[in-house]
Amino acid sequence: MTVDINEVNDVADLDHYGRVWEQALAVTPAANFFQSLDWLRLSWPCFPRWQRLRALVSSSGDPWVVPFCVREERFKVGPLRLLTFPLNDWAGEFAPLGSDPATALRRGLEHAFATPRDWDLIDLRWTDEDFLPAAVEAFRAVGVRPQVEVRMERPVVAFTPDEPYEDQLSKKLRQNLRRSRKQLEAMGRFTVEHFRPAAGDDPRMDFFEACSRVGKESWQHQEKAGFTSDPVRAQMHGIHLAAAALGQLTLTTVRLDGLPIAFVYGFHHQGRTIAFRNGYDPQHAKTGVGALALHEWLLHCEASGDRLIDLGPGTYEYKLRAANAMRKTYSVAHHSRYAVRSQLMRAWRSIEPAFRGREAFEKRRLVQ
Known part of the structure; x- marks a missing residue:
């Protein structure tokens, strides 16, 4: 079955797909305001460095949206271009939109690998623990084994x-x-x-x-x-x-x-x-x-x-006192074999926990 995928590179052009976006969001499991088109439009100028929208929108069958973007960030190995979601740690979880986010993600990754590579690293940083197995399987379905790390812990209140x-x-x-x-x-x-x-x-x-x-x-x-x-x-x-x-x-x-x-x-x-x-x-x-x-x-x-209150990224003491449970957010990443600095980063990430200790490593990655 051929799936019609539209890649949108300008935030202003998303207005044309507003209805599809709304339909996809309405059936997204565990959806939140940060997945809305309004949020993307308004928060886009807040990112301090270069970034390019690569939102994928499909109205074939059940509508779905994978709001990818490519942004440049600096690391110890130097600047890298990340294919990721446009959340920027405003919240602790993000996933594709639609009734089947796992399938949407797989199709989004297939598109990313089938089009000219403008990224050094795919890093889906805000993967909630419930969506983690599906995200890993989506990467494996396109032939790569992702690198998985805990990015942050989020205190929550479950009523x-x-x-x-x-x-x-x-x-x-x-x-x-x-x-x-x-x-x-x-x-x-x-x-x-x-x-x-x-x-x-x-x-x-x-x-x-x-x-x-x-x-x-x-x-x-x-x-x-x-x-x-x-x-x-x-x-x-x-x-x-x-x-x-x-x-x-x-x-x-x-x-x-x-x-x-x-x-x-x-x-x-x-x-x-x-x-x-x-x-x-x-x-x-x-x-x-x-x-x-x-x-x-x-x-x-x-x-x-x-039913569920997410107190947001970070483990401040006042949040821990109010919370009655914790949830983990994961980074699910793939480093391009053709990007030397990205491969250096992958190698360091794989051995860093052994040097720092797992607990210290995870605390370093928490967003306060």
């Missing part, structure tokens, strides 16, 4: 109908959260406000501005991928509007005398939610308001019917 989330927390953590609330209530008018619009509702830009205001005071402002840092700041306005329009936005603010002092900002889709960014005013750090805001946001997600 169950048998036991409320709050009952699963340690006694010490519950005491600390109650203490935080009492401290803040003693300081003024303490309020918690949630915003989770349905598709087409008012996007409430006042909530966006509240998060931005706290973000400018938070430690995240100094981070390259922080809520208000360059070049993210220029895109966040549009991201907020897009997520709200899709009905996939969920956020919580904590306020004192009407002024925001902490926030948690995330995206939800089909019962799965990702904590995208959070922050707090350092003037109130000693009250534990950051942990309290995350707790209130999680309770709201539970009450809204979410």
Whole structure:
């Protein structure tokens, strides 16, 4: 059976395939906002170095999309061109779109090997542990044996109908959260406000501005991928509007005398939610308001019917205290035999764990 595949190299040209993209996303298992066309359009300018879109779109039979891109990154062996997904560690998992992502990936790899090579390395860095066997099999189906490594661990919260989330927390953590609330209530008018619009509702830009205001005071402002840092700041306005329009936005603010002092900002889709960014005013750090805001946001997600909350890349202590499980994200890679620097990198990756120790090696690769 011949499969019609369209390769799109300009983000602006994706508008022509918007309907196919939407259809593929609608049937994608465990889909999330980061697989939406809106996200790709808005986040594309945020990557700081050269990159070229190689999105593969097929409407033959069941629609599918493999949003590949080629980007240049620098390593110890020198610059390399990576064929990968355009996620850039914004979240912890990514996969092709469609009812059968494994088949879509295999067809995408077949296309990559059948067309002129503009890459030194294929690196699917955000492969969730559930999709790992299918990803490995897709590589083997095109005749290569991929190199598999743990890229990061992600603390998650899995809600169950048998036991409320709050009952699963340690006694010490519950005491600390109650203490935080009492401290803040003693300081003024303490309020918690949630915003989770349905598709087409008012996007409430006042909530966006509240998060931005706290973000400018938070430690995240100094981070390259922080809520208000360059070049993210220029895109966040549009991201907020897009997520709200899709009905996939969920956020919580904590306020004192009407002024925001902490926030948690995330995206939800089909019962799965990702904590995208959070922050707090350092003037109130000693009250534990950051942990309290995350707790209130999680309770709201539970009450809204979410099943799995991904607290995002990185193993900060506050995430580990809130989580009740961990998930691993893998890098599934193939190094071109015709690219010398890529082969040097493959050789080093294969022996590096022995030099550093497996635990130290994995920690080095975690995204904080």
